[in-house]
Amino acid sequence: MDIQKKEEGSVAVLKLRGRLDLASGATLKEEIKALSSSELTLVHLNLEEVDFINSSGLGVLVSIMKEIRMQKGRLTLSNLASYVQEIFEITQLSHIFEIFTSEEEALNSYQSVGSN
Template sequence: MTLTQERKVILFKPQGSIDLDRGTALSEQMIGVNTQEQQLWVIDLAEVDFMDSSGLVPLVELLKTARENSCRLVLCNVQTPVRLIFELTQLDSVFEIFNSYEDILAIAQNTQDDYLALAS
């Protein structure tokens, strides 16, 4: 798994499959990050080719943790087999899912620009 932290964006890039064990390891790694309000937590699933329903549990817990810490958790590059799990469980309507990391950064930049405009 790769972890990158830039400004207020934290990027996680799990690899392989996500089941209960790997999902829990991802959750522990994310919780171990120095959390600041208004951080954007990005989970890039480009290299995840399989996820079972038990792998969703830690992701839902992470989403709850992010919201409790005034952070935003989003997913990107969700491969078709993994996307099907989100759709079947209807969690695709709970998680923010983007096509690419670049799409997330563009939206985050626009949101920050809107905030700065309101503050001035």
């Protein structure tokens, strides 16, 4: 899996490309851990180019979310492909994660809350 990183204000934006499974999930977890150690706990994952995700990949996302919540951070997702969206619906993870249609919409939501 390819991970492109950038920072938008106080939000770390990770654009994932490829397959999200156990092996690539471990890489993603390492990336998130590195962000946490630099006190970046506002994280957005753009899943536009994730074409496959399995239960291990979902498990990785859930554990990342738990980790970020423990640090009082926030995790958002955007641009879910229809296949990924379907899995989120079936597993009801769509109720747990904050999912936005686009990265822009997700980052705007940080702006409105971020100014509190």
